[in-house]
Amino acid sequence: MKLGEKIGSCEFQPEVYAYPTARCYKRLEGFSIAQTEFTNEVNVYVHIPFCRQLCTFCGYLKTLNSEELRRNYVSSLVREIEMYADILGDKKVISLDIGGGTPSLLQPNELGEIMDALKKANRNMLGTAKEASIEATPESVEYDKFKEFKALGINRVSIGIESFADGEIRMSGRHNLGNASSNAIKTLKEIRFGNIVCDLMIGIEGQTTKTFSDSVDALLGLDPDTVEVYALGVIPSTVIGKRRPEGLMGNRQKYECYEIARKKFLENGYFQSCHNRYSKLEDGGYVQEDAVFKGISLIGLGAGARSYAQNVHYRNAYDGLDGRAAISRYMGKINSNGLAVETGIFLSEDERMRRYVIGNIESLDMRAFSRAFGIEFGNAFPELYKEMLSSGCAYETYNELKLTQKGLLFRDLIARQFFSSNVEALESVYRATA
Ligand SMILES: C[S@@+](CC[C@H](N)C(=O)[O-])C[C@H]1O[C@@H](n2cnc3c(N)ncnc32)[C@H](O)[C@@H]1O
Numbered sequence: 001m002k003l004g005e006k007i008g009s010c011e012f013q014p015e016v017y018a019y020p021t022a023r024c025y026k027r028l029e030g031f032s033i034a035q036t037e038f039t040n041e042v043n044v045y046v047h048i049p050f051c052r053q054l055c056t057f058c059g060y061l062k063t064l065n066s067e068e069l070r071r072n073y074v075s076s077l078v079r080e081i082e083m084y085a086d087i088l089g090d091k092k093v094i095s096l097d098i099g100g101g102t103p104s105l106l107q108p109n110e111l112g113e114i115m116d117a118l119k120k121a122n123r124n125m126l127g128t129a130k131e132a133s134i135e136a137t138p139e140s141v142e143y144d145k146f147k148e149f150k151a152l153g154i155n156r157v158s159i160g161i162e163s164f165a166d167g168e169i170r171m172s173g174r175h176n177l178g179n180a181s182s183n184a185i186k187t188l189k190e191i192r193f194g195n196i197v198c199d200l201m202i203g204i205e206g207q208t209t210k211t212f213s214d215s216v217d218a219l220l221g222l223d224p225d226t227v228e229v230y231a232l233g234v235i236p237s238t239v240i241g242k243r244r245p246e247g248l249m250g251n252r253q254k255y256e257c258y259e260i261a262r263k264k265f266l267e268n269g270y271f272q273s274c275h276n277r278y279s280k281l282e283d284g285g286y287v288q289e290d291a292v293f294k295g296i297s298l299i300g301l302g303a304g305a306r307s308y309a310q311n312v313h314y315r316n317a318y319d320g321l322d323g324r325a326a327i328s329r330y331m332g333k334i335n336s337n338g339l340a341v342e343t344g345i346f347l348s349e350d351e352r353m354r355r356y357v358i359g360n361i362e363s364l365d366m367r368a369f370s371r372a373f374g375i376e377f378g379n380a381f382p383e384l385y386k387e388m389l390s391s392g393c394a395y396e397t398y399n400e401l402k403l404t405q406k407g408l409l410f411r412d413l414i415a416r417q418f419f420s421s422n423v424e425a426l427e428s429v430y431r432a433t434a
């Protein structure tokens with residue numbers, strides 16, 4: 001179907017945050033780090049797969065928090081960081097993201113061990129990284145602990161608020177009732193983190209456009225630095241994916257919510273730094289995501305973590321249904337001195353070109369594109385180029401193809417149009433077996 005028809009029928013596409021998607025990775029046999037070609041600047045991601053709750057919508061790799069497992073996991077992580085020391089030592093690290101799961105469940109000494117291992121692998125990591133970020137659930141934000149996190153070098157905290165409607169929070173299996181969310185933001189402000197980022201969700205169970213709008217107002221009242229708005233993607237392996245509750249918000253309402261959020265944040269001193277992020281900070285609020293979209297490599301550490309080298313994308317042991325099994329496989333492999341990489345994909349020139357377009361979809365420098373791939377953008381993707389312009393989703397200025405407001409609204413539908421038939425086919429095999 002053409003882009004205009006997809007927009008006309010109000011099709012919805014969950015966020016395209018990586019290309020090729022992990023859904024099309026295949027088992028990699030005999031893989032070694034020596035095969036990777038990372039850029040000279042890199043981003044580092046560390047996955048902490050422990051949570052106090054298993055939210056009904058969440059497909060991230062995680063398991064219920066256990067102190068003993070967590071401690072053993074941190075030891076494996078330190079070993080994995082040591083295995084990457086040769087590569088990390090040669091690179092300029094521009095961002096560090098400790099994500100999950102819920103990494104704020106780490107004790108300060110555990111985060112300290114991870115930071116020490118990283119600094120040993122790359123001495124100047126915290127000097128060069130513009131951002132050192134940690135993800136948190138609101139109710140895990142405690143003053144003393146986060147003061148110690150800050151002392152360890154963390155300057156950005158990303159908290160999953162999702163909604164201020166207590167009924168919606170309970171239905172999602174979460175613990176952060178409205179009070180916990182407001183208190184978390186206030187506590188982080190008191191500690192003076194450089195960037196307090198709040199996630200809001202569109203379309204969680206029980207939500208209406210009105211309750212979403214109320215959540216935006218409540219969040220505005222707390223004045224975070226950055227806000228990320230995620231529209232619910234229904235993942236087959238999750239509780240919501242299996243139960244498919246009636247009354248989930250329809251696509252039209254999801255788009256309405258997007259417009260509500262944009263209007264309110266723009267009216268209240270935020271600028272739109274990408275399709276789903278609003279920030280008061282000059283750098284746009286999320287250095288790692290922007291850099292990865294621009295093609296700067298990512299080194300992912302921990303169970304389920306993905307790494308993006310120029311020539312290959314790969315993932316450590318992962319299981320969307322049974323996080324604990326993947327964590328055991330990860331620890332088993334690392335503790336016997338091997339890498340825990342299980343799946344991935346080597347990128348052909350065609351996939352690299354598509355990745356470049358998708359990563360730069362909001363503002364594509366067409367001259368840089370032809371320098372990189374030896375072909376004009378309009379010749380590589382003639383139909384899509386015309387459709388983006390004729391549907392009012394994009395305009396051209398000084399050799400840049402930029403998304404309009406309409407284009408930003410449908411950013412993920414547009415990005416999806418650039419998927420290769422190979423990736424589409426691999427994804428449909430995945431969907432049929434998920
Ligand atoms: C790792 S979580 C954030 C930190 C912490 N674990 C928490 O839940 O508060 C990352 C974010 O991804 C978003 N998210 C999770 N599952 C999603 C889904 N199925 N569709 C869209 N966004 C989702 C949520 O906004 C969530 O805050």
Ligand code: SF4
Pocket residue numbers: 050051052053054055058059060062100101102137160
């Ligand atoms: S949304 Fe956050 S807290 Fe909930 S299960 Fe996923 S990672 Fe854990």
